[in-house]
Amino acid sequence: GAVVSQHPSWVICKSGTSVKIECRSLDFQATTMFWYRQFPKQSLMLMATSNEGSKATYEQGVEKDKFLINHASLTLSTLTVTSAHPEDSSFYICSAPWQNQPQHFGDGTRLSIL
């Protein structure tokens, strides 16, 4: 079945650094991928839709310059949290739809900014 791989699974870094998270579709091509953010004991919130070969579509309230998304190939989308601060600490997860099948989720990245 379709698999989405997300890396890294967790990151701890100092305030001010930039962190890149990768989301790969392993056995299918994904022209669209979604990036979500989840705070503890809350549900997922869509941050942006990543479109292969074009600019990402960001949800209202999400800073484009803060959360850079690149979807340069049909199997890879990256989310870069720039100049990360403690308030950016969260669980980030990607998903990719495939044909008419349910969406396939990565395992998520737990980001902790010190």
Added chain:
Amino acid sequence: KNEVEQSPQNLTAQEGEFITINCSYSVGISALHWLQQHPGGGIVSLFMLSSGKKKHGRLIATINIQEKHSSLHITASHPRDSAVYICAVKQGAQKLVFGQGTRLTINP
């Protein structure tokens, strides 16, 4: 008011009990998903349905489009079923809107 509402928010039951989690939505949808999120965070899609009923093992999902309501049932519940169950509705092409989740704990 959220577009997708789940109930209950938390549910604790004994092993073997029949479990029902409800989801109501207020927007037009093309499909509804039931997702399972384990403590580590990973999410598994359990069902995607747009009408009627689907069954997979001990899990059953139903949807009533007219009433804008879906239920997820677990028969003969087991401690390994303990997880957060999330209802999500698909609007348009692929975008999902999520409920707040139901935290299920099954005690041995």
